[in-house]
Amino acid sequence: MKVVIGLVFLGVLLGFGEKWYTSQRCEKVEIILEDSRTPLLARKDIEMILSEAGKRPLEGRPFRQMDLNYLESRVESNPLVKDCQISRNLKGSLEVRVITHQPIARLIQPDLPDNGMDRYLNEEGRFMPLSERSTARVLLLSGPYFERKNNLRAVRDSSLLSLIRQIDRDSLWRAQIGWMEVDRQGEVTMWPQVGDVPVEFGPAAGRDAKFKKMKTFFRQILPLRGWSSYSKVSVKYQNQIVCTKVDTLKH
Numbered sequence: 001m002k003v004v005i006g007l008v009f010l011g012v013l014l015g016f017g018e019k020w021y022t023s024q025r026c027e028k029v030e031i032i033l034e035d036s037r038t039p040l041l042a043r044k045d046i047e048m049i050l051s052e053a054g055k056r057p058l059e060g061r062p063f064r065q066m067d068l069n070y071l072e073s074r075v076e077s078n079p080l081v082k083d084c085q086i087s088r089n090l091k092g093s094l095e096v097r098v099i100t101h102q103p104i105a106r107l108i109q110p111d112l113p114d115n116g117m118d119r120y121l122n123e124e125g126r127f128m129p130l131s132e133r134s135t136a137r138v139l140l141l142s143g144p145y146f147e148r149k150n151n152l153r154a155v156r157d158s159s160l161l162s163l164i165r166q167i168d169r170d171s172l173w174r175a176q177i178g179w180m181e182v183d184r185q186g187e188v189t190m191w192p193q194v195g196d197v198p199v200e201f202g203p204a205a206g207r208d209a210k211f212k213k214m215k216t217f218f219r220q221i222l223p224l225r226g227w228s229s230y231s232k233v234s235v236k237y238q239n240q241i242v243c244t245k246v247d248t249l250k251h
Helices: 002-023 043-050 068-076 155-169 171-176 207-225
Strands: 028-033 081-088 093-100 103-107 119-122 139-142 177-182 188-192 199-202 230-234 242-245
Touching: 028 043, 043 068, 043 093, 068 081, 068 093, 103 155, 139 155, 155 171, 155 177, 155 207, 171 177, 171 207, 199 207
Parallel strands: 028 093, 103 139, 139 177, 199 230
Antiparallel strands: 081 093, 103 119, 177 188, 188 199, 230 242
16 A cells, blocks of 8 residues: 555655656756857857747746747757757756858859859868858868869769878877868869968878878979979879979979
C-alpha cells in the first residue's frame, strides 16, 4: 500500500512539475557566438532572425509556444551560419549557440557574367555572401575557372580546394600570398602580398613539392636578388625553379 501511495504521489508531483515547467515564460534570450577568426554576424543579427525582424519577440512568450527545432532551422537558413543549437536553462532563459562558417578565400569577379558580385568561399567548399558586419582578410580568388560555379565540392575541384585550405591554414603562406588566379584549365598563378612578380604554380596537384620550391625562392633567392630582378617565377616544372629576368626576358 505504501509503495502504491508513493507512486501516486510521485506521479502527481511529476505532473505538477511538468505543467509548471511548460507554463513558464522566456525571461531572456542569451546568444552565444562561438569564437571564430572573423565575426561574420553579430548578436543583433541572430535576434532579428529569431524574432522575425522584431515581429515575434521571444522574450515573454511561454516556452510551450516555442518550437526549438524550428527556431534552429531558421537561424541555420542564413548562409553564414554553420550550426545552431537552442536550449532552455533553469533560469528561464533561452540559450542560443551559433557557429558561423569560416571564410578561407574571397572570390572577386569583375570580368565575369555575375556582374562583379564578390563571394566568400567557406571551409566546406561552398560560396556564401559577404558579411555586412566585417571583412575577412583572406586569399583573393579570380579567373574564368570560377565562372558559374556555386561551390568547389566536385571531384574536379578537390585539388584546388585543398590548395586554398592549405594556404589558409599555414601562417607563412597566408601572410605571403595575397591573390590566386585560376584559368579555365585549372592552371594557378599566385601573386604575393609584397611585390608584383607572379608565381606560376601550375595545376593545384603536387602542391607540397611546389610549396617547397616557393619557400626556397622566397628565403634564398629573393634576399640576394630582390623583386626587381624578375618579371615572373615558375615552380610548376619538376625539380626546378624557373625565374624570368626583367632585363633579358629569358630564362
